[in-house]
Amino acid sequence: MTETPLIKKAIEIGLKLGWDAKPAKKDKRTSLLSHTINVMMIADKLLEAYKHFNIYDVSEKKKIILSALFIHDFSKADEDISKQFLEGKVKDLPKRLRDKGKVRQEVEECLKQLGLDNSEINEAVDYAVSMEYSGPSDLDEFLSSKPVNKKIERILRLSDKIASIRTLDEALKFADLVEPLKLTYHKVFVIRGFSTHLLHKALQKIFRENGWFPVISKPEGTLYIGKNDFELNKEKLLSYLNDEFKHFIESFSETDIGEAAFGSFTATPIKTPEFVFMSRETAESFWTYIASRKVISDSDVNLKDKNFEILKQKKPDLNEIDLEYYYKLYNSMRYILMMGVFIIKSAENINNQLSKEIKENLKNKGIDVDTLINNYPRYNSPFSDVIEIVDKFLSSLNMKNMKREDIVKKTLDIFRESTADAVDKVKPAITSLKKALESIIHEVIHPKINSFDWKDSYEAYLDGKIKGTPLCPLCGNKAEEVGIASLIGDGVESFNNFIAGGTAIGGENKIRVCCLCTFEAKLRSLVGNIDNFEVFYIIPQTLIASDFADVFWSIAAEKIRLGNSQTHSTPSIITELTSWARIILENKDEELVVKSLDEIRREIEESIKSNEKMRKKIEKTIKEKFFGDFEAFADELKDAKGYKVKNIDDVIRLIIEKPELMNYFDTSLMRHRITVMLANNYVVMLLENFGKKDDPETVKMLKKIFVATLISKMFLSSVVLSDIPLSLLTTIIPKGVVNTPVKLGLKNFLEDYMEDGWITFDRYDKLMKKLSALLILEERYLNTSVSRKSTLYELIKKSPGRILHEIIERTKSKSEGKISERWKSDLKSVLKLLKEVEK
Amino acid sequence: MKKPIKMIEKTVEKDKEEVKNLTNGIITELSEYLKGFVPQRESISKHSIMGPVGKLLSVIESGRFENKEALIGYLINIHNNTSMNRISKEGLDHVKCALDELEKLRSKVDVRTWLRLLREIDYAVYKNKMEQIISS
Numbered sequence: 001m002t003e004t005p006l007i008k009k010a011i012e013i014g015l016k017l018g019w020d021a022k023p024a025k026k027d028k029r030t031s032l033l034s035h036t037i038n039v040m041m042i043a044d045k046l047l048e049a050y051k052h053f054n055i056y057d058v059s060e061k062k063k064i065i066l067s068a069l070f071i072h073d074f075s076k077a078d079e080d081i082s083k084q085f086l087e088g089k090v091k092d093l094p095k096r097l098r099d100k101g102k103v104r105q106e107v108e109e110c111l112k113q114l115g116l117d118n119s120e121i122n123e124a125v126d127y128a129v130s131m132e133y134s135g136p137s138d139l140d141e142f143l144s145s146k147p148v149n150k151k152i153e154r155i156l157r158l159s160d161k162i163a164s165i166r167t168l169d170e171a172l173k174f175a176d177l178v179e180p181l182k183l184t185y186h187k188v189f190v191i192r193g194f195s196t197h198l199l200h201k202a203l204q205k206i207f208r209e210n211g212w213f214p215v216i217s218k219p220e221g222t223l224y225i226g227k228n229d230f231e232l233n234k235e236k237l238l239s240y241l242n243d244e245f246k247h248f249i250e251s252f253s254e255t256d257i258g259e260a261a262f263g264s265f266t267a268t269p270i271k272t273p274e275f276v277f278m279s280r281e282t283a284e285s286f287w288t289y290i291a292s293r294k295v296i297s298d299s300d301v302n303l304k305d306k307n308f309e310i311l312k313q314k315k316p317d318l319n320e321i322d323l324e325y326y327y328k329l330y331n332s333m334r335y336i337l338m339m340g341v342f343i344i345k346s347a348e349n350i351n352n353q354l355s356k357e358i359k360e361n362l363k364n365k366g367i368d369v370d371t372l373i374n375n376y377p378r379y380n381s382p383f384s385d386v387i388e389i390v391d392k393f394l395s396s397l398n399m400k401n402m403k404r405e406d407i408v409k410k411t412l413d414i415f416r417e418s419t420a421d422a423v424d425k426v427k428p429a430i431t432s433l434k435k436a437l438e439s440i441i442h443e444v445i446h447p448k449i450n451s452f453d454w455k456d457s458y459e460a461y462l463d464g465k466i467k468g469t470p471l472c473p474l475c476g477n478k479a480e481e482v483g484i485a486s487l488i489g490d491g492v493e494s495f496n497n498f499i500a501g502g503t504a505i506g507g508e509n510k511i512r513v514c515c516l517c518t519f520e521a522k523l524r525s526l527v528g529n530i531d532n533f534e535v536f537y538i539i540p541q542t543l544i545a546s547d548f549a550d551v552f553w554s555i556a557a558e559k560i561r562l563g564n565s566q567t568h569s570t571p572s573i574i575t576e577l578t579s580w581a582r583i584i585l586e587n588k589d590e591e592l593v594v595k596s597l598d599e600i601r602r603e604i605e606e607s608i609k610s611n612e613k614m615r616k617k618i619e620k621t622i623k624e625k626f627f628g629d630f631e632a633f634a635d636e637l638k639d640a641k642g643y644k645v646k647n648i649d650d651v652i653r654l655i656i657e658k659p660e661l662m663n664y665f666d667t668s669l670m671r672h673r674i675t676v677m678l679a680n681n682y683v684v685m686l687l688e689n690f691g692k693k694d695d696p697e698t699v700k701m702l703k704k705i706f707v708a709t710l711i712s713k714m715f716l717s718s719v720v721l722s723d724i725p726l727s728l729l730t731t732i733i734p735k736g737v738v739n740t741p742v743k744l745g746l747k748n749f750l751e752d753y754m755e756d757g758w759i760t761f762d763r764y765d766k767l768m769k770k771l772s773a774l775l776i777l778e779e780r781y782l783n784t785s786v787s788r789k790s791t792l793y794e795l796i797k798k799s800p801g802r803i804l805h806e807i808i809e810r811t812k813s814k815s816e817g818k819i820s821e822r823w824k825s826d827l828k829s830v831l832k833l834l835k836e837v838e839k
Numbered sequence: 840m841k842k843p844i845k846m847i848e849k850t851v852e853k854d855k856e857e858v859k860n861l862t863n864g865i866i867t868e869l870s871e872y873l874k875g876f877v878p879q880r881e882s883i884s885k886h887s888i889m890g891p892v893g894k895l896l897s898v899i900e901s902g903r904f905e906n907k908e909a910l911i912g913y914l915i916n917i918h919n920n921t922s923m924n925r926i927s928k929e930g931l932d933h934v935k936c937a938l939d940e941l942e943k944l945r946s947k948v949d950v951r952t953w954l955r956l957l958r959e960i961d962y963a964v965y966k967n968k969m970e971q972i973i974s975s
Binding site for chain 1: 959970
């Protein structure tokens with residue numbers, strides 16, 4: 001991203017020329033714009049690497065080289081040539097660039113816009129032509145062309161080849177072009193989301209440490225350039241993965257962690273006990289979160305509730321106000337005591353010593369732990385039992401005469417302190433998470449981890465064949481854990497072939513999932529409740545291995561969520577769909593796309609400069625690793641990376657210039673609330689409370705497709721939509737703009753825009769405009785007296801004439817049957833929208 | 840033994856493109872005819888906007904008349920009774936063309952599609968006429 005202004009300008013020109021809707025290759029999986037930008041970015045990386053390894057330095061020619069790459073596929077933008085090219089008929093692409101014809105004129109115009117003077121333009125064209133010779137058919141052209149710097153020509157060709165690979169291993173074929181350097185890659189075989197992201201980060205760190213430069217990233221791995229071969233060590237990877245996991249957890253507030261640990265009072269109260277017992281702080285915040293639940297702090301009183309009747313019978317002397325008071329008290333207390341039991345039971349599963357310690361602490365504070373546990377089944381019902389238990393509990397602690405608020409507070413404090421003290425003392429190792437981290441490293445398929453034994457794996461498979469192994473319905477791994485609805489989703493109690501036959505579904509007899517899917521669900525639960533989120537997998541078409549990408553996507557996510565709240569120039573993608581629809585129909589979207597990308601980059605720089613957190617984090621790193629000795633840190637930085645710094649301001653400045661140093665200080669601190677998670681060039685975006693609450697599935701799907709096309713255009717990406725929140729990202733080679741499951745009702749509507757389940761590059765703009773018009777029309781409908789839930793869905797089913805008729809019927813009463821001028825102009829805008837629908 | 844049930848996918852709309860072209864042709868012809876229809880009483884109800892075309896399409900839909908001449912006579916009668924001007928030769932030509940194409944269309948599609956297409960034609964003609972009124 002060092003040539004940001006040039007790349008920004010290139011994106012701007014490309015969008016104006018409509019390259020985002022033109023395929024770059026015969027398989028139509030990348031747009032011409034993305035391919036061009038990719039080639040430029042890859043060349044940028046390669047030049048940097050060659051300079052770093054002292055192979056050769058052509059930095060002074062960088063602008064010309066990148067500009068040459070911008071125009072190298074210029075001829076393909078022409079509709080006729082592009083068509084012939086896709087059919088394999090055109091061979092003389094280089095010639096067109098040099099001939100003094102229409103193409104050449106346009107090329108010169110573009111290069112001028114990129115800031116090149118006349119001599120630089122000629123040089124850039126020569127480079128672009130040199131990389132396009134494809135064989136004997138271009139021989140004449142080759143012999144008559146000017147000789148170019150062979151080193152540069154190799155970089156140009158290599159960049160183009162790397163940008164065109166489908167899988168990372170294909171890149172190894174270009175070894176002769178990279179010499180004396182080498183190419184290698186890391187690759188995983190399952191893409192889960194957050195957990196795979198941590199794995200990628202750990203692997204990247206190891207490669208960087210061994211002197212390898214990341215060139216491109218794909219969802220499944222990263223391609224590196226470097227020199228020194230090394231063996232990937234399993235223990236080292238595990239320890240780095242552990243670090244990444246810790247950093248990840250630390251980037252959330254204690255409240256987030258406490259919230260993520262809680263399930264529901266009625267089903268599984270503690271869905272992720274690991275988070276409760278992680279540290280003293282998390283244990284405390286769990287109880288703080290419990291205290292904030294309405295049923296504890298100020299429970300609702302339902303006078304018709306049968307429990308209220310029971311209370312009346314048990315305590316006939318109480319008046320109405322007192323009854324309400326006691327009803328609240330018993331209700332709050334029964335849930336607190338229940339949570340107390342669950343904490344002890346969950347602790348038992350983690351570590352026996354921890355459970356013993358909690359029990360001991362509770363006993364020391366006067367609680368009869370055995371009675372507390374033995375009473376467990378009676379906390380739910382009947383209510384007469386609850387009254388009896390709570391009364392006994394209050395008497396045992398002499399709290400009978402205290403106020404309700406004080407009783408609740410004191411009890412919560414007892415449990416909070418007992419849990420926190422026990423965690424502090426025992427410091428339990430969270431084995432279930434450790435097991436997940438150990439399992440996930442087996443998903444690395446390249447480079448091979450030496451200790452992984454295929455024989456073991458095969459024997460385990462055979463064992464499963466004999467005994468019968470329930471498989472995880474999400475990923476096909478060995479299913480070992482009972483699915484928890486609040487983690488995995490409501491479907492865990494549905495019928496599945498792996499559920500024991502002849503018994504009722506429920507309790508332990510639910511769908512079982514593997515430890516890695518549970519681990520992924522636990523990580524996602526830190527963001528919020530899985531049922532409130534719509535999952536968008538975003539695969540950037542630009543293969544950024546940029547160290548800025550992490551921050552870029554977190555700010556992009558904020559934009560998607562809020563828009564630009566300061567200037568209101570960019571509406572929020574989630575909440576202001578119709579504003580976006582208007583922008584698209586006015587053809588202002590291209591302007592905004594460039595603006596957004598540019599704004600995001602500026603915001604990144606600003607946020608780094610002014611980020612107090614960043615300063616604190618640097619101070620913390622120095623304190624932890626160098627005992628606060630800045631000079632020792634400066635020496636280490638000089639030795640390891642070759643940079644000199646005098647104070648923290650220097651460090652911040654250095655990070656702005658060399659963003660790869662962010663990894664040194666853990667970039668996760670830059671994130672706001674995570675609604676988006678960037679991994680190795682894929683992004684898991686979770687949109688909370690998307691659409692209207694009562695939107696039917698089809699309408700929600702249409703809105704999701706609209707947002708997906710918009711994100712795709714804004715951030716030059718492909719988007720994969722999924723119906724199942726925890727489903728794996730299986731499509732790692734995008735074939736278009738948006739991949740979506742098609743609801744039956746939308747089949748006819750979407751089939752014109754789709755191929756192989758993907759909305760294609762050449763058709764997505766049309767779909768976006770059509771959906772924009774429909775969204776605005778829906779707003780019109782909703783503004784009129786009749787409002788129906790599935791209006792958007794109805795609109796796609798109706799002919800434009802019928803829509804017009806309905807709008808006229810609904811608005812004519814205002815005009816008293818006459819066609820007033822105002823009404824006429826209103827209807828004109830409706831007709832304009834209908835034209836878009838008809839296209 | 841019971842006869843096995845044989846399932847055959849019906850592919851009546853073999854040539855989608857042809858059906859589309861025919862439908863568009865009918866819409867254009869009927870819209871052209873309506874340009875020469877000036878109702879005696881100005882109103883913006885669909886019934887009034889569509890004039891004789893609305894009536895013609897509902898008669899076709901119900902199958903009350905099938906004969907082309909009868910349909911033309913029916914339309915002329917309504918036109919002359921409800922319009923400010925009498926039907927012109929050009930107008931009549933448009934109607935004849937539309938009816939010819941409707942006949943072709945009927946032979947190409949099944950009943951279900953036919954009814955759907957008639958409704959589509961109806962609303963498309965209405966939209967064209969409204970467009971003309973709004974932009975005048």
